[in-house]
Amino acid sequence: MTNRDTPLLVANWKANLAPAEEVALAGQIATEATRRETKPGSLMIAPSTLGAVPVASLLAREHGSLQIGIAAQDVSALEPGAHTGEGPAPHLLGIARAVILGHSERRDLGETGALIGKKVARAVAAGLSPIVCVGDRDREATTEQRCDEVRAQWHELMESAVQSGSSLAALIDVGVFIAYEPVWAIGSGDAADPELAGRVAAALRGLITDEVKVLYGGSVRAERASSFFAGGGAARLDGLLVGGASLSSESLLDISTALGTSR
Numbered sequence: 001m002t003n004r005d006t007p008l009l010v011a012n013w014k015a016n017l018a019p020a021e022e023v024a025l026a027g028q029i030a031t032e033a034t035r036r037e038t039k040p041g042s043l044m045i046a047p048s049t050l051g052a053v054p055v056a057s058l059l060a061r062e063h064g065s066l067q068i069g070i071a072a073q074d075v076s077a078l079e080p081g082a083h084t085g086e087g088p089a090p091h092l093l094g095i096a097r098a099v100i101l102g103h104s105e106r107r108d109l110g111e112t113g114a115l116i117g118k119k120v121a122r123a124v125a126a127g128l129s130p131i132v133c134v135g136d137r138d139r140e141a142t143t144e145q146r147c148d149e150v151r152a153q154w155h156e157l158m159e160s161a162v163q164s165g166s167s168l169a170a171l172i173d174v175g176v177f178i179a180y181e182p183v184w185a186i187g188s189g190d191a192a193d194p195e196l197a198g199r200v201a202a203a204l205r206g207l208i209t210d211e212v213k214v215l216y217g218g219s220v221r222a223e224r225a226s227s228f229f230a231g232g233g234a235a236r237l238d239g240l241l242v243g244g245a246s247l248s249s250e251s252l253l254d255i256s257t258a259l260g261t262s263r
């Protein structure tokens with residue numbers, strides 16, 4: 001989906017905007033990205049469920065050369081059928097190529113590792129790249145404790161994904177991303193120390209495979225964005241998942257510029 005040298009910037013718009021506002025913002029981002037000569041394929045937008053279709057069609061119709069990807073913010077754990085209100089993974093094909101799963105804001109609404117694992121399996125079976133979020137909750141924890149917590153989250157959801165017929169090889173094949181999102185950093189204005197993010201990335205690689213792509217998320221701003229890419233080896237990061245700062249074309253593209261994927 002992205003080569004190792006091109007950091008991926010994922011804009012998670014959450015439920016902040018109505019679909020018409022999302023279409024307008026996508027247009028502004030595309031215009032700004034064109035102006036700044038943003039590297040094709042380096043941006044991904046996760047609009048709301050209702051906004052995904054109009055945003056995807058605007059970007060494909062008018063700004064195809066930027067190759068801005070679309071990620072869904074959730075997917076059903078069920079297959080297509082008589083399930084009122086659900087959004088099954090195969091229905092996203094042609095609209096999204098990835099899906100954010102296991103975000104702490106969804107865990108706060110009651111999603112368990114078991115449910116997240118089922119969703120991961122559905123996404124992978126449909127050929128969508130899961131962006132699987134894991135994150136520790138205690139700002140004061142030691143690095144060891146944080147690593148234990150994210151490892152436990154990963155094990156729990158993977159066990160469920162495997163029970164649902166998926167496998168680690170299938171996840172890797174489809175281009176899984178793991179997003180390390182310390183819960184205390186999300187929306188706080190206070191990002192984690194990039195070195196800490198690198199240590200957790202290394203722990204995740206040690207657990208899964210060196211090949212896995214790891215993103216960082218939690219109060220990313222342009223000023224510190226590049227410092228997340230100082231770490232090399234197993235501590236390297238492959239991109240950023242951005243919430244608040246992705247709600248303006250200027251601040252999102254400032255982050256892209258800081259990463260070297262825009263002028």
Ligand code: PGA
Binds near residue numbers: 188241243
């Ligand atoms: P934030 O959100 O950038 O607003 O902290 C990040 C996220 O929740 O993915």
